């Protein structure tokens with residue numbers, strides 16, 4: 001089985017719950033970027049040994065959190081040595097508004113993966129966009145590039161939307177399955 005890592009930042013815990021769902025689906029190890037935007041040397045080593053890396057961040061002001069961006073900039077060391085080249089990558093983001101400009105965040109995660117020479121995994125689910133669709137459905141936000149989630153601004157961590165958790169779990173499964181296929 002491939003080694004998958006979900007590396008994420010979460011300021012207030014909502015994105016963390018989604019990261020846990022993605023990791024559950026992927027059978028992945030979780031790495032949290034801390035409040036200063038750092039991870040340990042052991043965690044950098046774990047990323048180097050991974051077959052697949054899934055990035056996660058809340059959308060803050062239409063982009064990744066600064067802590068995630070600090071991690072992304074720090075990965076320029078791995079960029080120089082092509083250490084993450086040909087790994088499988090995925091990404092997700094969560095914001096308060098249905099749109100909230102979070103596609104911009106997702107594209108920045110896809111771009112980061114591409115800078116590293118990675119192989120990006122799309123979401124793979126059809127959108128749930130009919131009259132009978134609800135937020136409990138998989139992919140009710142209608143994403144395709146990666147996994148998008150929306151947590152209302154007044155929702156507690158326990159109130160993260162069930163359909164988003166299901167979408168995240170399915171996305172994690174997809175990234176892990178593709179990493180397994182490429183490892184053969």
Ligand SMILES: Cc1cc2nc3c(=O)[nH]c(=O)nc-3n(C[C@H](O)[C@H](O)[C@H](O)COP(=O)(O)O)c2cc1C
Pocket residue numbers: 009010011012013014015016058059060061062063094095096097098099100101102151152153
């Ligand atoms: C500084 C800041 C900026 C934010 N900017 C956006 C935004 O651009 N669009 C949006 O829809 N929500 C925005 N939000 C809401 C967060 O994306 C939302 O509350 C999310 O669930 C937070 O995830 P977290 O608990 O993992 O930090 C912002 C929140 C903060 C604190």
